[in-house]
Amino acid sequence: MKAAPQAQQRLIDLQELDSSLDRLAHRRRTLPELAEIERLSGRRTELRDQIVSAETELGDLEREQKKAEQDVEQVRARADRDQKRLDSGMVTSAKDLASLQAEIESLGRRQSDLEEVVLEIMERREAAETKVSDLRAEAGKDASDLTALTERLDAERAKIDEETGMTGTARKGVATDVPDDLLALYEKLRGQFGGVGAAVLHRGSCQGCHLALNTVDLNRIRAAADDDVLRCEECRRILVRTAESGL
Template sequence: MKAAPQAQQRLIDLQELDSSLDRLAHRRRTLPELAEIERLNARRAELRDQIVAAETELGDLEREQRKAEQDVDQVRTRADRDRKRLDSGTVTSAKDLASLQAEIESLGRRQSDLEEVVLEIMERREEAEARVNALRAEADGSASELAALTERLNAEQSKIDEEAGLTTTARTGVAKDVPDDLVALYEKLRGQFGGVGAAVLYRGSCQGCHLALNTVDLNRIRAAADDDVLRCEECRRILVRTAESGL
């Protein structure tokens, strides 16, 4: 392949612009805000599950407390009824009086036990309410943090996109100075070799693979015409000669 030395030099300019675009694309993909947003979204998903579980537990405890309070009320009502019978004087049999007194005492003990149950449930309910409130507060805080992160991410992406747009415009202008067949070869090699399709020969070394060329290859390059498009024998990238090639 043949191309004017000036066109080959412009190929290096094209490579530099493409490398800049690659770096910008990499920066955009690896912005720290992206990782933070991913971490925060994962935590928010955990919080949603934890809130549902905590609210379910709280609902169960509320029902359990209502049931326990109803049991207390039923025992208290029965005990009050028995006391009224005892105080009314309608029960005259000593045996019946003893039995009624024993039942009132038993109901008193039962009421005391049930009230302890209610107190224990109330403590557990307060703890559950505290967990729900704490989880909701964290969820609200994470929502604010996510909004701030998203705003910062959008700003950073906009800056990168603006720079990429200017670089792309410059690339379009440079590409016009390079023959189509040379651009096609360059693009093919870029795809094969990690985004670098052309490299400068600097002081006897290829700047694509950073290996020093041997004497035979250097002599071959010295003998080549100025418009010959050369390839590195090691990495097969397009090799562009400059005043500092060491020839």
Template sequence: MKAAPQAQLRLLDLQELDSTLDRLAHRRRTLPELAEVERLEGRLTELRDAIVAAETEVGDLDREQKKAEQDVDQVRARAERDQQRLDSGQVTSAKDLSGLQAEIASLQRRQSDLEEVVLEIMERREEADARVTALRAERSEAEVELAAVVQRRDAAQKEIDDEVGTTTAARAAVAKDIPGELLGLYEKLRGQFGGVGAAPLYRGACQGCHLAINTVDLNRIREAPEDEVIRCEECRRILVRTPESGL
């Protein structure tokens, strides 16, 4: 392939711009804010699930407390009725009196036990309420932190995108100076060799694979016409001759 020396040198300018675009793309993909956003979003999901579970527990305890309080009221009402019967003098049989007194005593013990159950449920509900409050506070803190990180991420991405826009425009201007066939070869090689399709020959070494060129190949390159497109024998990238090639 033939191409003017100046066009070949422009390949190095193009390669530098493409390498810059690759670095910018890598930087955008690996912004620390991206990982931080992902972490905080995951934490918020966990907190929302925990809040739902805690709120559900509070609701369950509310129903449990209401049921226990109803049981207390029923036992208390029955004990009061029995006590009224006892106080009214309607029960005259000694056996009936003894049974009624025993039932009242049993109901009082039952009421006391149920009231203990109510107190225990109330304590558990207070603990569940405290968990809900703490989880909501933590969620609010995480949301504030996430908003700040998202703002930093967006600012960093905008900065990168602006630089990508400037670099892309510069690349388009350089690409116009390179013949289509040479540009096509460069693009093909760039896709094959990790984004580097052209490299300078610097002091007898290819800067694409960073290997020294042997004497025979150096002599061949030295004798080649200026417009001949040279390929590195080791990495097969386009090898661009410059004043610092050491030829």
């Protein structure tokens, strides 16, 4: 393949622009905000499940407390009725009086036990309420952080997209200076060799594979015409000669 030395030089300019575009695309794909957003999104799902579980537990405790308080009230009411009967003097039998007194004492112990149960449930309910409150606060903070991260991500993407657009425009201008056949070869090699299709020969070394050329290859390059399109024997990329090639 033949191409004017100036066209081959423009190929290096094109390669630099393409490498810039590749770096911009990589940067856009790997912005740190993306990983943090993914983490927070997963955390939000976890928190939502934890909040539902904590709220369910709190609801169960509220019902349990209500039931225990009702039990206390029932025992208290029964004890009050028995006490009134005892105080009224209507019960005169010694046996009935003893039985009524024993029942009042039993109800007192039962009421005391139930009140302890209510207190224990209230403590558990208070802990459950704190847990729900803390989880909701954490979820609120995460939501705020997620909003801020999304805004920052959008801003970073906008900057990258703007730079990509300017670089892409410059690339189009440079590409018009490269012959179609040379451009097609360059594009093909770029796809094969990690985005680098052309490299400078600098002081006897290919800047694509960073290997020094042997004497035979260097002599072949020295003997080639200026418009010959050369390839590195090691990496097969297009090799562009400059004043600093060491020839």
